[in-house]
Amino acid sequence: MSAEIKERVLAYFREKSKGEKKMFYIKDVVKGLPDVDRHAVHEAVKELLDEEALKYWSSGSTTYLMLAEYFPKDA
Amino acid sequence: MTDSKTPLLDELEKGPWPSFVKDMKQAAEKKPAAADLLNQLELSYKDRIGHWKHGGIVGVKGYGSGVIGRYSDRPDLFPNVRAFHTMRVNHPTGWFYKTDALRKLCDIWDKHGSGLTNLHGSTGDAILLGTTTDHLQPCFDDLSEAGFDLGGSGSALRTPSACVGPARCEWACIDSLDICYQATMTLQDQIHRPMFPYKFKIKVSACANDCVAAIARSDLAIMGTWKGRIQVDPAEVRAYADAGLDIRGEVRDLCPTKCMEWSEADRTLVIHDGDCNRCMHCLNVMPKALRPGKERGASILVGGKAPIVQGSLLSWVIVPFMKLEPPYTELFDLIARIQDWWDENGRSRERLGELINRLGMRHFLKAMGLPAVPQMVKHPRTNPYVFFWPEEIDKKEVK
Numbered sequence: 001m002s003a004e005i006k007e008r009v010l011a012y013f014r015e016k017s018k019g020e021k022k023m024f025y026i027k028d029v030v031k032g033l034p035d036v037d038r039h040a041v042h043e044a045v046k047e048l049l050d051e052e053a054l055k056y057w058s059s060g061s062t063t064y065l066m067l068a069e070y071f072p073k074d075a
Numbered sequence: 076m077t078d079s080k081t082p083l084l085d086e087l088e089k090g091p092w093p094s095f096v097k098d099m100k101q102a103a104e105k106k107p108a109a110a111d112l113l114n115q116l117e118l119s120y121k122d123r124i125g126h127w128k129h130g131g132i133v134g135v136k137g138y139g140s141g142v143i144g145r146y147s148d149r150p151d152l153f154p155n156v157r158a159f160h161t162m163r164v165n166h167p168t169g170w171f172y173k174t175d176a177l178r179k180l181c182d183i184w185d186k187h188g189s190g191l192t193n194l195h196g197s198t199g200d201a202i203l204l205g206t207t208t209d210h211l212q213p214c215f216d217d218l219s220e221a222g223f224d225l226g227g228s229g230s231a232l233r234t235p236s237a238c239v240g241p242a243r244c245e246w247a248c249i250d251s252l253d254i255c256y257q258a259t260m261t262l263q264d265q266i267h268r269p270m271f272p273y274k275f276k277i278k279v280s281a282c283a284n285d286c287v288a289a290i291a292r293s294d295l296a297i298m299g300t301w302k303g304r305i306q307v308d309p310a311e312v313r314a315y316a317d318a319g320l321d322i323r324g325e326v327r328d329l330c331p332t333k334c335m336e337w338s339e340a341d342r343t344l345v346i347h348d349g350d351c352n353r354c355m356h357c358l359n360v361m362p363k364a365l366r367p368g369k370e371r372g373a374s375i376l377v378g379g380k381a382p383i384v385q386g387s388l389l390s391w392v393i394v395p396f397m398k399l400e401p402p403y404t405e406l407f408d409l410i411a412r413i414q415d416w417w418d419e420n421g422r423s424r425e426r427l428g429e430l431i432n433r434l435g436m437r438h439f440l441k442a443m444g445l446p447a448v449p450q451m452v453k454h455p456r457t458n459p460y461v462f463f464w465p466e467e468i469d470k471k472e473v474k
Contacts, residue, residue, distance in 0.1 A: 025423040026230070026270055038419060042270050049139065049268075056229070056269065059130035060143035060161075061383070062424060063229030063269035072131055 005036055005044045010053060013067045023057050023064035081113055083120040099191065108189040108205055111155035115147060126153075132160065132208060134225065135215040139269045141225025142211055158207045159189070163200040163226040164218060165266075168255045169239045170195065179221040187214035197292075198276065199236030200226035231269035235259050237279035238286040240299075245362065246355070247281035248299030248371040249399050255279045257403055258410075265414075272421040275414065276379075282367070283355045289379070289390070294427040295410060296376040296390045297399070301368035304348045305357070311364035312344045326357050372398040374450075375406070377413065377439075378428030388428040393443070395450040409443070416442045437464065 012032040016024060029045060030038050045065065048054040055071045057064045079085050081096075088094045099116075102109035119126050131144035143161040150157040164180070172180075180201065184190060189205035196202040201223075206214060215225065226234035235258045238244070240251030258277055259266070265275075278289035281299040289296035316322055322344065327337045334350035335357065337343075346357075348368075358365045375397055376390035397405060413427065416439065421430045431439045440447055441464075 025272070027272055027421075027423045045270070046268060050137075056134070056139040057131060058140065058143065058229035058269070060228055061274060063139065063231065 111153040165226040232265035240281040251279040251281035302370040303368040306366040
Protein backbone atom coordinates (compact mmCIF):
# COMPACT_ATOMS: atom_id res chain seq x y z
CA MET A 1 0.00 0.00 0.00
CA SER A 2 1.32 3.36 -1.00
CA ALA A 3 2.03 5.59 1.95
CA GLU A 4 1.34 8.47 -0.37
CA ILE A 5 -2.25 7.39 -0.96
CA LYS A 6 -2.83 6.99 2.75
CA GLU A 7 -1.45 10.45 3.36
CA ARG A 8 -3.69 11.87 0.65
CA VAL A 9 -6.73 10.16 2.19
CA LEU A 10 -5.85 11.67 5.55
CA ALA A 11 -5.33 15.05 3.93
CA TYR A 12 -8.78 14.77 2.36
CA PHE A 13 -10.36 14.12 5.75
CA ARG A 14 -8.42 16.94 7.42
CA GLU A 15 -9.43 19.41 4.73
CA LYS A 16 -13.08 18.38 4.61
CA SER A 17 -13.39 18.22 8.40
CA LYS A 18 -12.61 21.91 8.79
CA GLY A 19 -16.31 22.67 8.49
CA GLU A 20 -19.27 21.42 10.48
CA LYS A 21 -19.39 18.12 8.69
CA LYS A 22 -17.08 15.45 10.09
CA MET A 23 -18.50 12.22 8.67
CA PHE A 24 -18.14 11.13 5.05
CA TYR A 25 -19.24 8.29 2.83
CA ILE A 26 -16.51 6.12 1.33
CA LYS A 27 -17.72 7.32 -2.06
CA ASP A 28 -17.00 10.92 -1.02
CA VAL A 29 -13.41 9.91 -0.35
CA VAL A 30 -13.11 8.12 -3.70
CA LYS A 31 -14.48 11.20 -5.46
CA GLY A 32 -12.02 13.37 -3.57
CA LEU A 33 -9.10 11.45 -5.08
CA PRO A 34 -10.18 11.19 -8.72
CA ASP A 35 -6.76 10.19 -10.03
CA VAL A 36 -6.44 7.23 -7.65
CA ASP A 37 -7.93 3.81 -8.37
CA ARG A 38 -11.06 3.23 -6.29
CA HIS A 39 -9.80 -0.09 -4.94
CA ALA A 40 -6.53 1.49 -3.83
CA VAL A 41 -8.51 4.11 -1.91
CA HIS A 42 -10.50 1.36 -0.23
CA GLU A 43 -7.33 -0.44 0.81
CA ALA A 44 -5.80 2.76 2.13
CA VAL A 45 -8.92 3.48 4.16
CA LYS A 46 -8.89 -0.03 5.60
CA GLU A 47 -5.28 0.39 6.71
CA LEU A 48 -6.06 3.76 8.26
CA LEU A 49 -8.95 2.12 10.11
CA ASP A 50 -6.59 -0.58 11.39
CA GLU A 51 -4.19 2.12 12.51
CA GLU A 52 -7.12 3.92 14.19
CA ALA A 53 -6.41 7.14 12.34
CA LEU A 54 -9.93 6.80 10.91
CA LYS A 55 -13.03 5.39 12.54
CA TYR A 56 -16.29 4.01 11.29
CA TRP A 57 -19.50 5.69 12.41
CA SER A 58 -22.71 3.84 11.66
CA SER A 59 -26.38 4.55 12.08
CA GLY A 60 -27.01 0.83 11.78
CA SER A 61 -28.06 1.05 8.14
CA THR A 62 -25.42 3.39 6.73
CA THR A 63 -21.73 3.58 7.51
CA TYR A 64 -19.63 6.73 7.48
CA LEU A 65 -15.94 7.40 7.98
CA MET A 66 -14.36 10.08 10.10
CA LEU A 67 -11.09 11.11 11.65
CA ALA A 68 -10.66 9.35 14.98
CA GLU A 69 -10.12 12.64 16.75
CA TYR A 70 -13.67 13.74 15.91
CA PHE A 71 -15.36 10.49 16.91
CA PRO A 72 -18.00 11.38 19.53
CA LYS A 73 -16.77 10.56 23.03
CA ASP A 74 -20.15 9.25 24.16
CA ALA A 75 -20.32 6.87 21.22
CA MET B 76 -56.93 4.05 38.44
CA THR B 77 -53.90 1.80 38.33
CA ASP B 78 -50.66 1.55 40.27
CA SER B 79 -48.80 0.36 37.22
CA LYS B 80 -45.86 2.46 36.06
CA THR B 81 -46.56 1.42 32.50
CA PRO B 82 -50.33 1.78 31.90
CA LEU B 83 -49.91 2.39 28.17
CA LEU B 84 -47.70 -0.64 27.65
CA ASP B 85 -50.07 -2.72 29.75
CA GLU B 86 -52.65 -2.22 27.02
CA LEU B 87 -50.40 -4.14 24.65
CA GLU B 88 -50.61 -7.21 26.86
CA LYS B 89 -54.36 -7.45 26.37
CA GLY B 90 -55.82 -9.52 23.60
CA PRO B 91 -55.09 -12.99 22.32
CA TRP B 92 -51.59 -12.46 20.96
CA PRO B 93 -48.24 -12.91 22.69
CA SER B 94 -46.87 -9.56 23.77
CA PHE B 95 -43.29 -8.33 23.80
CA VAL B 96 -44.26 -6.31 26.88
CA LYS B 97 -44.76 -9.51 28.84
CA ASP B 98 -41.28 -10.68 27.83
CA MET B 99 -39.77 -7.36 28.81
CA LYS B 100 -41.49 -7.44 32.20
CA GLN B 101 -40.07 -10.91 32.83
CA ALA B 102 -36.59 -9.69 31.92
CA ALA B 103 -37.08 -6.61 34.12
CA GLU B 104 -37.36 -8.85 37.19
CA LYS B 105 -33.71 -9.82 36.69
CA LYS B 106 -32.14 -6.92 34.80
CA PRO B 107 -32.31 -3.20 35.70
CA ALA B 108 -31.65 -2.35 32.03
CA ALA B 109 -34.82 -4.19 30.98
CA ALA B 110 -36.76 -2.28 33.66
CA ASP B 111 -35.47 1.06 32.38
CA LEU B 112 -36.19 -0.04 28.84
CA LEU B 113 -39.83 -0.61 29.77
CA ASN B 114 -40.07 2.75 31.49
CA GLN B 115 -38.43 4.59 28.60
CA LEU B 116 -40.77 2.91 26.15
CA GLU B 117 -43.73 3.98 28.28
CA LEU B 118 -42.43 7.54 28.09
CA SER B 119 -42.10 7.22 24.30
CA TYR B 120 -45.74 6.18 24.04
CA LYS B 121 -46.74 9.05 26.31
CA ASP B 122 -44.63 11.65 24.45
CA ARG B 123 -45.30 10.06 21.06
CA ILE B 124 -41.64 10.30 20.22
CA GLY B 125 -38.76 7.85 20.33
CA HIS B 126 -36.20 8.42 23.03
CA TRP B 127 -33.26 6.70 21.38
CA LYS B 128 -30.21 8.31 19.86
CA HIS B 129 -29.05 6.07 17.06
CA GLY B 130 -25.62 5.37 15.75
CA GLY B 131 -22.01 5.76 16.63
CA ILE B 132 -20.00 2.81 17.74
CA VAL B 133 -19.94 0.07 15.14
CA GLY B 134 -18.09 -2.92 16.34
CA VAL B 135 -15.31 -4.61 18.13
CA LYS B 136 -11.63 -4.62 17.28
CA GLY B 137 -11.08 -5.23 13.58
CA TYR B 138 -14.80 -5.08 12.76
CA GLY B 139 -16.78 -2.26 11.18
CA SER B 140 -20.18 -3.83 11.56
CA GLY B 141 -22.19 -6.13 13.78
CA VAL B 142 -22.84 -3.63 16.54
CA ILE B 143 -25.46 -0.90 16.35
CA GLY B 144 -24.99 1.89 18.83
CA ARG B 145 -28.06 2.95 20.82
CA TYR B 146 -28.18 5.61 23.50
CA SER B 147 -31.03 6.95 25.61
CA ASP B 148 -31.74 10.64 25.18
CA ARG B 149 -33.01 10.65 28.78
CA PRO B 150 -30.13 9.05 30.70
CA ASP B 151 -31.13 11.26 33.62
CA LEU B 152 -34.37 9.28 33.95
CA PHE B 153 -33.17 5.91 32.70
CA PRO B 154 -29.50 5.50 33.61
CA ASN B 155 -29.49 1.75 32.96
CA VAL B 156 -30.16 2.28 29.26
CA ARG B 157 -27.72 5.16 28.87
CA ALA B 158 -26.00 2.85 26.38
CA PHE B 159 -28.12 0.00 25.04
CA HIS B 160 -26.28 -1.35 22.01
CA THR B 161 -27.53 -4.08 19.72
CA MET B 162 -25.27 -6.94 18.67
CA ARG B 163 -26.05 -8.86 15.50
CA VAL B 164 -24.83 -12.44 15.64
CA ASN B 165 -24.43 -14.38 12.41
CA HIS B 166 -27.04 -17.11 12.63
CA PRO B 167 -26.28 -20.71 11.66
CA THR B 168 -27.28 -21.31 8.05
CA GLY B 169 -30.92 -22.36 7.85
CA TRP B 170 -31.32 -21.39 11.55
CA PHE B 171 -30.40 -24.83 12.76
CA TYR B 172 -29.19 -24.69 16.37
CA LYS B 173 -28.37 -27.44 18.76
CA THR B 174 -29.89 -26.73 22.15
CA ASP B 175 -26.49 -26.44 23.78
CA ALA B 176 -25.55 -23.73 21.27
CA LEU B 177 -28.71 -21.80 22.12
CA ARG B 178 -28.00 -22.19 25.83
CA LYS B 179 -24.47 -20.88 25.33
CA LEU B 180 -25.82 -17.90 23.39
CA CYS B 181 -28.34 -17.13 26.13
CA ASP B 182 -25.77 -17.57 28.92
CA ILE B 183 -23.41 -15.16 27.18
CA TRP B 184 -26.17 -12.62 26.76
CA ASP B 185 -27.29 -12.98 30.37
CA LYS B 186 -23.70 -12.30 31.37
CA HIS B 187 -23.07 -9.31 29.12
CA GLY B 188 -26.43 -7.85 28.10
CA SER B 189 -30.03 -7.22 29.00
CA GLY B 190 -31.07 -10.81 28.38
CA LEU B 191 -33.49 -9.58 25.71
CA THR B 192 -33.13 -11.06 22.24
CA ASN B 193 -34.83 -10.95 18.89
CA LEU B 194 -34.54 -14.36 17.29
CA HIS B 195 -34.38 -13.56 14.54
CA GLY B 196 -34.09 -10.14 12.92
CA SER B 197 -35.41 -9.62 9.42
CA THR B 198 -31.96 -10.12 7.89
CA GLY B 199 -31.73 -13.39 9.76
CA ASP B 200 -29.19 -12.62 12.46
CA ALA B 201 -29.69 -13.50 16.09
CA ILE B 202 -30.23 -10.03 17.53
CA LEU B 203 -29.01 -9.41 21.05
CA LEU B 204 -30.69 -6.29 22.40
CA GLY B 205 -28.99 -4.00 24.84
CA THR B 206 -25.51 -3.94 26.25
CA THR B 207 -23.05 -1.33 27.37
CA THR B 208 -19.94 -0.15 25.54
CA ASP B 209 -17.55 -1.80 27.99
CA HIS B 210 -19.22 -5.17 27.49
CA LEU B 211 -18.97 -5.21 23.68
CA GLN B 212 -15.48 -6.66 23.34
CA PRO B 213 -15.81 -9.21 26.22
CA CYS B 214 -19.16 -10.31 24.81
CA PHE B 215 -17.66 -10.73 21.34
CA ASP B 216 -14.76 -12.71 22.82
CA ASP B 217 -17.18 -15.07 24.57
CA LEU B 218 -19.28 -15.40 21.42
CA SER B 219 -16.16 -16.24 19.41
CA GLU B 220 -15.14 -18.87 21.91
CA ALA B 221 -18.60 -20.42 21.59
CA GLY B 222 -18.23 -20.52 17.81
CA PHE B 223 -20.33 -17.49 16.89
CA ASP B 224 -19.37 -14.46 14.83
CA LEU B 225 -20.95 -11.06 14.33
CA GLY B 226 -23.13 -10.43 11.29
CA GLY B 227 -23.31 -7.50 8.92
CA SER B 228 -24.68 -4.03 9.51
CA GLY B 229 -24.26 -0.62 7.91
CA SER B 230 -22.95 -0.23 4.36
CA ALA B 231 -21.75 -3.80 4.21
CA LEU B 232 -22.72 -7.19 2.92
CA ARG B 233 -25.43 -8.24 5.33
CA THR B 234 -25.37 -11.73 6.74
CA PRO B 235 -26.36 -14.07 3.91
CA SER B 236 -29.35 -16.24 4.70
CA ALA B 237 -30.96 -19.34 3.24
CA CYS B 238 -34.01 -21.53 3.58
CA VAL B 239 -33.73 -24.93 5.27
CA GLY B 240 -33.17 -26.40 1.83
CA PRO B 241 -32.22 -30.05 1.40
CA ALA B 242 -31.92 -30.51 5.16
CA ARG B 243 -35.68 -30.71 5.54
CA CYS B 244 -37.37 -29.93 2.24
CA GLU B 245 -38.22 -32.29 -0.59
CA TRP B 246 -38.45 -29.42 -3.10
CA ALA B 247 -34.85 -28.29 -2.78
CA CYS B 248 -33.26 -27.95 -6.21
CA ILE B 249 -29.95 -26.67 -4.84
CA ASP B 250 -28.01 -26.99 -1.60
CA SER B 251 -29.06 -23.60 -0.27
CA LEU B 252 -27.33 -24.27 3.04
CA ASP B 253 -23.93 -24.92 1.50
CA ILE B 254 -24.22 -22.00 -0.92
CA CYS B 255 -25.11 -19.64 1.93
CA TYR B 256 -22.32 -20.98 4.13
CA GLN B 257 -19.77 -20.68 1.33
CA ALA B 258 -20.95 -17.14 0.56
CA THR B 259 -20.61 -16.21 4.22
CA MET B 260 -17.09 -17.62 4.45
CA THR B 261 -15.91 -16.36 1.05
CA LEU B 262 -17.21 -12.82 1.58
CA GLN B 263 -16.13 -12.32 5.22
CA ASP B 264 -14.28 -9.09 4.52
CA GLN B 265 -17.36 -7.56 2.90
CA ILE B 266 -19.47 -8.45 5.95
CA HIS B 267 -17.09 -7.08 8.55
CA ARG B 268 -15.49 -4.10 6.75
CA PRO B 269 -18.20 -1.83 5.27
CA MET B 270 -16.95 -0.37 1.98
CA PHE B 271 -20.10 -0.42 -0.16
CA PRO B 272 -22.36 2.50 -1.15
CA TYR B 273 -25.06 0.96 1.04
CA LYS B 274 -26.30 -2.39 2.29
CA PHE B 275 -26.16 -5.48 0.06
CA LYS B 276 -28.17 -8.60 0.79
CA ILE B 277 -27.78 -12.14 -0.54
CA LYS B 278 -30.47 -14.72 0.11
CA VAL B 279 -30.75 -18.29 -1.11
CA SER B 280 -34.01 -20.15 -1.64
CA ALA B 281 -33.71 -23.74 -2.76
CA CYS B 282 -36.87 -23.56 -4.90
CA ALA B 283 -39.35 -21.08 -6.29
CA ASN B 284 -41.53 -21.31 -3.18
CA ASP B 285 -38.90 -18.90 -1.87
CA CYS B 286 -39.33 -19.46 1.85
CA VAL B 287 -36.80 -16.73 2.73
CA ALA B 288 -38.59 -14.27 0.41
CA ALA B 289 -35.33 -13.68 -1.43
CA ILE B 290 -37.13 -12.19 -4.41
CA ALA B 291 -38.52 -9.32 -2.33
CA ARG B 292 -35.80 -8.81 0.23
CA SER B 293 -32.40 -9.28 -1.34
CA ASP B 294 -30.19 -7.43 -3.77
CA LEU B 295 -29.06 -10.78 -5.08
CA ALA B 296 -31.44 -13.72 -4.92
CA ILE B 297 -30.38 -17.26 -5.71
CA MET B 298 -33.42 -19.39 -6.34
CA GLY B 299 -33.41 -23.09 -7.05
CA THR B 300 -35.11 -24.29 -10.20
CA TRP B 301 -34.83 -26.99 -12.83
CA LYS B 302 -34.56 -27.55 -16.55
CA GLY B 303 -36.56 -30.04 -18.58
CA ARG B 304 -39.65 -31.97 -17.71
CA ILE B 305 -41.48 -32.06 -14.39
CA GLN B 306 -41.37 -35.63 -13.13
CA VAL B 307 -44.89 -37.05 -13.15
CA ASP B 308 -46.06 -40.21 -11.42
CA PRO B 309 -49.35 -41.03 -13.24
CA ALA B 310 -50.49 -43.52 -10.59
CA GLU B 311 -50.14 -40.88 -7.86
CA VAL B 312 -51.96 -38.34 -10.03
CA ARG B 313 -54.89 -40.77 -10.24
CA ALA B 314 -54.66 -41.38 -6.50
CA TYR B 315 -55.09 -37.63 -5.88
CA ALA B 316 -58.11 -37.62 -8.18
CA ASP B 317 -59.56 -40.67 -6.43
CA ALA B 318 -59.07 -38.94 -3.09
CA GLY B 319 -61.25 -36.07 -4.29
CA LEU B 320 -58.72 -33.46 -5.43
CA ASP B 321 -60.25 -31.24 -8.11
CA ILE B 322 -57.29 -31.37 -10.46
CA ARG B 323 -59.03 -29.29 -13.12
CA GLY B 324 -60.01 -26.51 -10.72
CA GLU B 325 -57.19 -26.59 -8.20
CA VAL B 326 -54.26 -27.41 -10.46
CA ARG B 327 -54.87 -26.88 -14.17
CA ASP B 328 -57.04 -23.75 -13.93
CA LEU B 329 -54.68 -22.11 -11.42
CA CYS B 330 -51.59 -22.73 -13.53
CA PRO B 331 -50.40 -19.21 -14.47
CA THR B 332 -49.20 -20.26 -17.92
CA LYS B 333 -51.97 -22.80 -18.60
CA CYS B 334 -49.31 -25.30 -19.55
CA MET B 335 -51.20 -28.44 -18.62
CA GLU B 336 -54.19 -30.49 -19.67
CA TRP B 337 -56.29 -32.71 -17.45
CA SER B 338 -58.47 -35.44 -18.90
CA GLU B 339 -61.32 -36.45 -16.60
CA ALA B 340 -62.12 -39.40 -18.85
CA ASP B 341 -58.85 -41.24 -18.52
CA ARG B 342 -57.60 -39.24 -15.55
CA THR B 343 -54.29 -38.24 -17.11
CA LEU B 344 -52.34 -35.06 -16.64
CA VAL B 345 -50.25 -33.79 -19.56
CA ILE B 346 -47.75 -30.99 -18.91
CA HIS B 347 -46.34 -28.91 -21.77
CA ASP B 348 -43.05 -28.16 -20.04
CA GLY B 349 -41.98 -25.66 -22.68
CA ASP B 350 -44.72 -23.30 -21.47
CA CYS B 351 -44.10 -23.92 -17.75
CA ASN B 352 -42.55 -21.07 -15.78
CA ARG B 353 -41.70 -23.37 -12.85
CA CYS B 354 -43.87 -21.50 -10.35
CA MET B 355 -44.25 -24.70 -8.29
CA HIS B 356 -48.02 -24.41 -7.82
CA CYS B 357 -48.86 -27.85 -9.25
CA LEU B 358 -46.00 -29.46 -7.35
CA ASN B 359 -47.19 -27.92 -4.10
CA VAL B 360 -50.73 -29.21 -4.60
CA MET B 361 -49.70 -32.74 -5.62
CA PRO B 362 -46.36 -33.39 -3.91
CA LYS B 363 -46.55 -37.15 -4.25
CA ALA B 364 -47.40 -37.02 -7.95
CA LEU B 365 -45.14 -34.25 -9.28
CA ARG B 366 -41.51 -33.52 -8.62
CA PRO B 367 -39.03 -30.99 -10.01
CA GLY B 368 -37.14 -31.97 -13.15
CA LYS B 369 -33.89 -33.87 -12.85
CA GLU B 370 -31.51 -31.20 -14.16
CA ARG B 371 -31.35 -28.76 -11.27
CA GLY B 372 -29.66 -25.44 -10.66
CA ALA B 373 -30.67 -21.88 -9.82
CA SER B 374 -32.05 -18.71 -11.29
CA ILE B 375 -30.09 -15.61 -10.29
CA LEU B 376 -32.13 -12.48 -9.67
CA VAL B 377 -31.08 -8.98 -8.68
CA GLY B 378 -32.56 -5.76 -7.42
CA GLY B 379 -34.98 -6.60 -4.62
CA LYS B 380 -35.32 -4.26 -1.67
CA ALA B 381 -37.70 -2.94 0.96
CA PRO B 382 -38.97 0.66 0.83
CA ILE B 383 -36.17 2.69 2.40
CA VAL B 384 -34.87 5.79 0.58
CA GLN B 385 -36.89 4.79 -2.51
CA GLY B 386 -39.85 2.44 -2.94
CA SER B 387 -39.74 -1.31 -2.67
CA LEU B 388 -38.63 -3.41 -5.63
CA LEU B 389 -39.00 -7.05 -6.55
CA SER B 390 -35.97 -8.82 -7.96
CA TRP B 391 -35.80 -9.75 -11.59
CA VAL B 392 -34.02 -12.50 -13.43
CA ILE B 393 -30.57 -11.94 -14.90
CA VAL B 394 -29.48 -15.57 -15.23
CA PRO B 395 -32.37 -17.97 -15.88
CA PHE B 396 -30.36 -21.08 -15.10
CA MET B 397 -26.97 -21.59 -13.50
CA LYS B 398 -25.68 -24.98 -12.53
CA LEU B 399 -24.58 -24.55 -8.93
CA GLU B 400 -21.99 -26.96 -7.66
CA PRO B 401 -19.05 -26.43 -5.28
CA PRO B 402 -16.94 -24.35 -5.32
CA TYR B 403 -19.54 -22.11 -7.04
CA THR B 404 -16.87 -20.27 -9.02
CA GLU B 405 -19.30 -18.97 -11.65
CA LEU B 406 -21.62 -17.61 -8.97
CA PHE B 407 -18.92 -15.85 -6.96
CA ASP B 408 -17.38 -14.39 -10.13
CA LEU B 409 -20.78 -12.96 -11.04
CA ILE B 410 -21.31 -11.58 -7.53
CA ALA B 411 -17.90 -9.89 -7.67
CA ARG B 412 -18.69 -8.27 -11.04
CA ILE B 413 -22.12 -7.09 -9.83
CA GLN B 414 -20.75 -5.59 -6.63
CA ASP B 415 -17.87 -3.92 -8.43
CA TRP B 416 -20.23 -2.32 -10.99
CA TRP B 417 -22.57 -1.16 -8.22
CA ASP B 418 -19.68 0.17 -6.15
CA GLU B 419 -18.31 2.09 -9.13
CA ASN B 420 -21.60 3.52 -10.40
CA GLY B 421 -23.91 3.65 -7.41
CA ARG B 422 -24.57 6.78 -5.45
CA SER B 423 -24.25 6.75 -1.69
CA ARG B 424 -27.26 4.94 -0.21
CA GLU B 425 -28.38 3.71 -3.61
CA ARG B 426 -29.30 0.03 -3.70
CA LEU B 427 -28.44 -2.15 -6.68
CA GLY B 428 -32.03 -2.26 -7.97
CA GLU B 429 -32.30 1.51 -7.84
CA LEU B 430 -29.06 1.87 -9.74
CA ILE B 431 -30.21 -0.52 -12.46
CA ASN B 432 -33.46 1.41 -12.74
CA ARG B 433 -31.55 4.69 -13.01
CA LEU B 434 -28.98 3.59 -15.59
CA GLY B 435 -31.01 0.94 -17.36
CA MET B 436 -30.85 -2.83 -17.47
CA ARG B 437 -28.98 -2.82 -20.75
CA HIS B 438 -26.06 -0.95 -19.17
CA PHE B 439 -26.04 -3.47 -16.36
CA LEU B 440 -26.14 -6.44 -18.73
CA LYS B 441 -23.40 -5.00 -20.91
CA ALA B 442 -21.16 -4.52 -17.89
CA MET B 443 -21.87 -8.05 -16.69
CA GLY B 444 -21.33 -9.56 -20.13
CA LEU B 445 -24.74 -11.21 -19.93
CA PRO B 446 -27.02 -11.65 -22.94
CA ALA B 447 -30.54 -10.20 -22.88
CA VAL B 448 -33.00 -13.09 -22.74
CA PRO B 449 -36.80 -13.29 -22.72
CA GLN B 450 -36.89 -14.10 -19.00
CA MET B 451 -35.75 -10.52 -18.28
CA VAL B 452 -39.13 -8.86 -18.25
CA LYS B 453 -40.02 -6.20 -15.76
CA HIS B 454 -43.47 -7.59 -15.17
CA PRO B 455 -44.90 -10.87 -16.46
CA ARG B 456 -46.68 -10.58 -19.82
CA THR B 457 -45.69 -6.95 -20.43
CA ASN B 458 -43.11 -5.41 -22.70
CA PRO B 459 -39.52 -6.33 -22.04
CA TYR B 460 -37.50 -3.35 -20.93
CA VAL B 461 -34.33 -4.63 -22.50
CA PHE B 462 -33.68 -2.58 -25.61
CA PHE B 463 -31.24 -2.85 -28.47
CA TRP B 464 -28.08 -0.81 -28.63
CA PRO B 465 -28.13 1.44 -31.73
CA GLU B 466 -25.12 -0.33 -33.23
CA GLU B 467 -26.89 -3.68 -32.96
CA ILE B 468 -29.71 -2.64 -35.27
CA ASP B 469 -29.25 -3.28 -38.96
CA LYS B 470 -29.50 0.24 -40.31
CA LYS B 471 -30.87 -0.96 -43.63
CA GLU B 472 -34.00 -2.09 -41.88
CA VAL B 473 -34.49 1.14 -39.97
CA LYS B 474 -36.30 3.60 -42.22
